[in-house]
């Protein structure tokens with residue numbers, strides 16, 4: 014029985030897993046607290062985590078029908094993420110494990126995103142290529158085994174979800190605008206305006222989204238308010254198309270060059286309807302399998318941290334009592 | 347009635363084990379910015395050398411600051427999680443109050459004006475005035491967050507007679523405060539500039555109880571509002587890694 018805690022960004026999350034069955038997954042989203050700032054304020058996020066953490070843990074135990082002393086292991090995200098936010102989760106997880114005499118596992122947030130694919134429905138089996146795309150990361154990772162990762166590509170500037178959110182903001186949509194942009198784009202024509210696809214060269218699996226964002230800024234400025242008002246849906250569709258194209262093209266060509274027969278998605282951008290449609294189309298065409306976990310497992314959650322922890326050893330006691338959090342950390346090597 | 351008290355408001359982390367009016371054991375160490383790494387190992391050390399088990403614990407008291415935000419969050423999150431996992435009550439107790447209680451407990455005048463101050467960085471201190479009467483203290487001002495200059499002005503206006511001042515907020519500007527007529531800082535080497543968690547132990551006796559229905563009870567006293575200028579859109583975490591040369 015594993016209790017997992019995740020507080021790397023702006024969602025306070027806890028989950029309980031027993032072998033292969035996920036018993037509970039609680040996510041307390043802070044989005045509304047950050048909406049008025051138009052972004053995540055680290056200090057606000059840290060304060061909210063501390064306010065919510067015990068209640069969220071309690072709720073995950075109650076929903077799972079488990080007493081805290083039945084937990085054999087506590088798993089927690091140690092990074093990457095906002096340091097003040099991570100501190101709250103790690104301090105809480107360590108103190109709970111210490112108090113009940115449970116084991117402790119420190120989990121990489123990115124490894125967690127990958128491990129969302131090991132949860133039902135239809136758990137995936139490595140090897141596969143995983144595209145992690147969210148407001149906080151954009152990585153292409155070849156997963157050879159549960160504990161074996163190779164980073165194939167990553168963004169050189171903004172994350173994909175961040176590019177969508179920033180585009181939405183330029184189009185006058187409220188933060189976080191990714192979902193609203195998706196809705197607006199669905200009634201527009203993608204070919205209406207041409208936006209650049211970053212690093213669009215064969216064999217380059219890195220991403221760049223700062224160019225397309227800047228292009229949108231100048232496009233809107235030059236087009237003028239009347240035209241923008243009239244063709245907002247078309248502009249949104251064209252912009253989203255550029256971001257999604259970069260993700261789809263690079264993911265599919267990376268899979269082909271690796272001879273990889275399976276692609277898995279992770280991260281909040283997996284909810285984007287255009288990304289899902291395009292990727293499904295391209296995968297069908299090439300006989301590549303595609304797994305997209307349900308939306309609640311794609312966005313940040315603790316179930317994925319619990320899932321990853323199943324494949325990790327317990328850290329040695331009492332050494333883990335001095336475990337810290339790392340704002341900048343990648344896949345374990 | 348075994349109680350654990352933790353204070354992480356300053357760079358010196360303080361832990362005490364005891365009952366309401368009796369201290370069994372105490373540890374203080376320089377934690378700097380490593381409260382998360384150093385706190386629990388020290389708690390374990392203390393229980394081990396006392397031959398006590400965590401299960402014997404009945405109460406927890408957490409210093410609520412004001413002080414460094416991340417230090418406070420680590421200490422308070424740890425106390426709250428211990429309380430939750432052991433199903434025992436946790437209380438919040440002012441770190442400025444603990445400082446003042448430490449000075450009030452030592453021999454001195456029957457009636458005195460005290461000022462506890464904790465370094466707030468960015469050229470400011472958190473400070474509060476107390477009135478000592480028969481070793482008891484009572485706050486007589488709000489908690490201020492001011493520059494040393496502004497604080498001297500406030501104290502000069504508010505207090506009758508010189509105020510005995512202490513805490514790392516006083517230490518950081520000792521020379522400056524020593525020059526003010528209304529303020530009499532304790533000498534720099536005086537131990538009472540440090541917050542002692544032992545002075546939180548009496549707090550572990552009040553009637554409030556933290557439980558499942560009552561989660562957010564113990565929180566830091568921040569005083570300062572979050573800095574909204576520090577808004578970040580989430581620049582890719584992997585970029586962060588590369589910039590620091592950690593990943594590829």
Ligand SMILES: [Zn+2]
Nearest residue numbers: 122147149313
């Ligand atoms: Zn994430």
